[in-house]
Amino acid sequence: MSGVAPLELVDVVREYGGGRSLFGRRLPAHRAVDGVSLTLQQGATLGIVGESGCGKSTLARMIVGLLPPTAGHILIDNRPIDQFDRLSLHRKVQMVFQDPLGSLNPRKTVRQVLEIPLRSLRGMHAPARRDRVQELMHLVSLRAEFIDRYPHEFSGGQCQRIGIARALAAEPEIIVLDEPVSALDVSVQAQVLRLLQDLQARLGVAYLFISHDLAVVEAIADTVAVMQAGRIVERGGAAQIFLAPQHAYTRELIGAIPGLSAMPA
Amino acid sequence: MSGAQGIAVPLAPTPASRPSSAGVWRRFMRSGMAVAGAGLLLVVVALVLAAPFLPLSDPDRTDILHRMARPLTTGHLLGTDELGRDLLSRVIWGTRLSLLVGVVAATLSSLIGSALGVVAAYYGRAVDTLVMRGVDMLMAFPYLLLALAIVAALGPSLGHAMLAIIIVNVPFFARAVRGATVSLRQSDFIAAARLMGQSNLRIIATELLPNVLPVVVVTASTSVGWMILETAGLSFLGLGAQPPVADLGGMLGSARNLINVAPHVAAVPGLAILLIAIGVNLVGDGVRDALDPRLRAGGLARISAVTEVAPDRPMPAQPPSDALLSVRSLRTEFRSGGQVWRAVNDVSFEVRAGEAVGLVGESGSGKTVTALSIAGLVASPPGRIAGGSIRFKGQELIGAPLAALQDIRGNRVAYMFQDPLTTLNPLLTIGQQISETVRRHQGLGPRAAMAQAVTLLEQVGITDPAQRARSFPHELSGGQRQRVGAAIALANSPDLIVADEPTTALDVTTQARVLALMNEQRHRLGAALVFISHDMGVIAELCDRVHVMYAGSIVESGRVADVLSRPAHPYTIRLLACVPRPGQARREVEPIPGLPPATNALPPGCAFAPRCDLAIAACSAGAIPMVAVGQEHAARCVRTRDALQEAAA
Structure with a gap:
């Protein structure tokens, strides 16, 4: 982990609404993200935890360039993201979505899904693409014979592996994972978390891992930022956040982890 | 109820059908109605294509001496019309013309309309406003009047009538396709396509269009019949096909005055329109189903109100206990495509009064099917209870008559499901939905039931319950909706609450609050609980005993x-x-x-x-x-x- 931070957020703000009504009256703006500053180190995992509506998904969409920030700066490799053209930004930062099935086009096979980034982002030709698709399937532990199947033929965990493979196909430095395991059973969740850990160790990709579940974030992140109502209310090392929470909201998140008292360590 | 959908179609890695073009064809052929429709259309199309070669008399030759001849007259199989023209010949030539006009009009208006709809929905904002307000202006004119105005301006002819029909139909396609596209545009796979470096044009062509195509195909194919009728209307008014050219509408129109004297003159073109419309609609539905890789069965089966029970089911060897709920050797299976999926395989457990029992396992372990089997809620077909006994307060529920089960469901045994947004009716207020179950089981009047609904909402911790009772499900947050789910479950003070992953779709913080609420309310009522989860942590929060399920069995x-x-x-x-x-x-x-x-x-x-x-x-x-x-x-x-x-x- 060198000193270069591939992703840096400085006072990022995103407002919804606002503007003026038909008669020129100012409409109230809602600040979904309210002055967030964060740093993600190379090859590391930064966890963001908070309940739904706290602005964490808005934050994710701004980082990957799907939404422009209202104010503040998002720097990738020390360069503001609005200076990137679309394709080179998507080669740097990719995203994995919450709904494993909903993030895949129901009418495209796995092969078709995985070939798109190889062609448009990496400029690969057909024979190279064919080999790389096989490699990607192998990387996320999906059997090669599944390659011509449609998303609805897979389980949730398998769909999420396809989503991860698609993000990896762009060979990004950073992957933003927006609630990647929330829709999965604990047993499948464990498989996906393990896969993410293995991929990071092998490929050195950095993760911004977003979840409402502190236990999950704690299991995978090096550092954790707790987000409430658009602001970061606490940040620190993963173990430190859990063992010595400073903010009342962090304590509430810890209290909400199911079965914590009943489950043996 | 996402759980039930999950079980109704046992997906998993099956020896899968590969939806290729051959698969589309196979699925189409599997639907008997679609094949019948296609057969009907094929006969009609073959007949009209062969019209020049068939030994038909000239459709325009009049023969006043033999006017209005009955069907089956020598030389005139279907009889003759008011000018003595052969009806068989006229109906075949007329169908030829009408079908051509209908197909061309439907194709062109659906192409133009869908292009406008997709572009408006995808680009949104100014483009959307411009396109859709233009479409609104077209729609604001009375439909037939607009067509009349267009034909009046251009002069009467069949071509102009067709153009008018195309123009007035564009808005319907534009609206339908825009509606279908708007919901897709928000979906994650479109966002993902952008992140993968796809251009807007490519996203429209390869991501959006294939997904709205079924809507277009069905709307277009079902509107062919409608467009034939519209052209007929214009022909009847003298603005479409000019006499003596035969088209179905014109024939029907001119036969209208003879309906009492010679009904067959109107009946022949009328029947032709009917047959074409039926054929076109059946094929349209068949194509839609075949194009959708998710509808593998080729159609939707009618679900019965109670799970089917195998008549020769084996009874459990062990006698039932006197517990509140006693499940013995339960077997529930799903039959589809010649396969039997043993979702619940010899499961036995019991729940004592006031006790909380957890069922834990992965998706597909049979925990949901076990829970649904209790009140006969497993969808049949394809589900059926193949064996075992379920006794609730000593009463056997397997094979019990529907009326008896309905008295128990929602009353003595209440259910809570995973996602209340899909189990609550979007068109009724939550107050109406809670009072419905109170009225059904406690026989209260509407006012008293609504008052009780408000009390229940207060008990489940909804602030300002009287106001909230008038809200619709989509106006509530996920946590609030699940509180409403709890209110419905608690409404009749049940003896047993069956909760199927009620907190899985919620944030952990909201989950903790809902679990605390369920615990508190359950103890207040002294109700027993069967709680289903994939998460042992959640089970540990509120259950006394737990059964771990794997592949349909308790392990x-x-x-x-x-x-x-x-x-x-x-x-x-x-x-x-x-x-x-x-x-x-x-x-x-x-x-x-x-x-x-x-x-x-x-x-x-x-x-x-x-x-x-x-x-x-x-x-x-x-x-x-x-x-x-x-x-x-x-x-x-x-x-x-x-x-x-x-x-x-």
Whole structure:
């Protein structure tokens, strides 16, 4: 982990609404993200935890360039993201979505899904693409014979592996994972978390891992930022956040982890 | 109720059909109605194409002496019209013209309309406003009047009539396609396509269009019949096909005055229109279903109000106990495509009054089907109860008449489901939905029931309940909706609440609040609880006893504290290791390798053996009984002793 931070957020703000009504009256703006500053180190995992509506998904969409920030700066490799053209930004930062099935086009096979980034982002030709698709399937532990199947033929965990493979196909430095395991059973969740850990160790990709579940974030992140109502209310090392929470909201998140008292360590 | 959808179609990695063009064809051919429609259309099309070669008399030759001849007259199979023209010849030539006009008009207006709709929806904002307000202006004119105005301006002819029909129909396609596209545009796969570097044009062409195509195809094909009628209307007014040219509308129009004297003159073109419309609609539906890879069965079956029960089902050997709920040797299976999926395979458990029992397992382990079987809520077809006994307060529920089950459902046995947004009716206020169950089971009047609904909302911690009772489900947050789900479940003070993953779709913080609420309300009413979850942590929060399910069987049972501290089945041990435990930062999570078996091909013996590190030959030799490992604690494993040691290590 060198000193270069591939992703840096400085006072990022995103407002919804606002503007003026038909008669020129100012409409109230809602600040979904309210002055967030964060740093993600190379090859590391930064966890963001908070309940739904706290602005964490808005934050994710701004980082990957799907939404422009209202104010503040998002720097990738020390360069503001609005200076990137679309394709080179998507080669740097990719995203994995919450709904494993909903993030895949129901009418495209796995092969078709995985070939798109190889062609448009990496400029690969057909024979190279064919080999790389096989490699990607192998990387996320999906059997090669599944390659011509449609998303609805897979389980949730398998769909999420396809989503991860698609993000990896762009060979990004950073992957933003927006609630990647929330829709999965604990047993499948464990498989996906393990896969993410293995991929990071092998490929050195950095993760911004977003979840409402502190236990999950704690299991995978090096550092954790707790987000409430658009602001970061606490940040620190993963173990430190859990063992010595400073903010009342962090304590509430810890209290909400199911079965914590009943489950043996 | 996403759980029920999940079980109705046993997806999993099946020896899958590959939806290729051959697959589309196969699915189309599987639907009998679509094939019949296609056959009908094929005959009609063949007939009109062959019209020049058939030994038909000239459709325009008049013969006043033989006017209005009845059908089956010599030389005139279908009789003649008011000018003595041969009806058979006229109906075939007329169908030829009408069909051509209908198909061309439907094709062109659907192409133009869908292009406008997709572009408006995808680009949104100014483009959307411009396109859709233009479309609105077209729609603002009375429909037939606009067509009349267009034809009046251009002059009467069949071509102009067709152009008018195309123009007035564009808005309908634009609206339908825009509606379908708007919801797709928000979906994650479109966002993902952008992140993958796809251009806007490519996203429209390869991501959006294939998904709205079924809407277009069905709307277009079903509107062919309608467009034939519209052209007929214009022809009738003298603005379409000019006499003596025959088209179905013109024939129908001119025969209208003879309906009392010679009904067959109107009936012949009328029947032709009817047959074409039926054929076109059947084919349209068939094509839609065939194009959709998700509708593999080719159609939707009618679901009965109670789960089908096998008439020759085996009865359990053990007598039922006097517990509140006693499930003995329950077997529930799904039959589809010649396969039998044994979703619940010999499950026995009981729930005492006031007790909370957890069912824990992965998706597909049969926990939801077990819960739905209790009140006969498993969808039939394809589900059916193949054996066993379920006694609730001593009454046998399997095979009980529907009326008896309906008195119990929502009354003595109440259900809570995973996503209340799909189980609540979007068109009724939550107050109406809560009072509905109160009225059904307590016989209260509408006012008293609504008052009770408000009280219930207050009990489940909804602030400003009187106001909230008038809200619709979509106006509430996920946590509030599940509180409404709880209010409905509690409405008739049930003896048993069956909660199927009620907090899985919620944030952990909201989940903690809903669990606390359920615990509190359950104790207030003294109701028993069957709580289903994939998360042992959640079960530990509120259950007294737990049954661990795997591949349709219970593999371990016991008091929650015992199962957590001394798990005796290797599966339970591995499942517990999957739950992330905070405080040991970056501890490697230990997933269970592999996948659960598909329940249509269960291995002999222990279904977990292929994934188990402790498996030996005996595991796969035959059925394995439950082995007691403590008081009220048992595991279905031949190696429980070793498993217990491993868990302790």
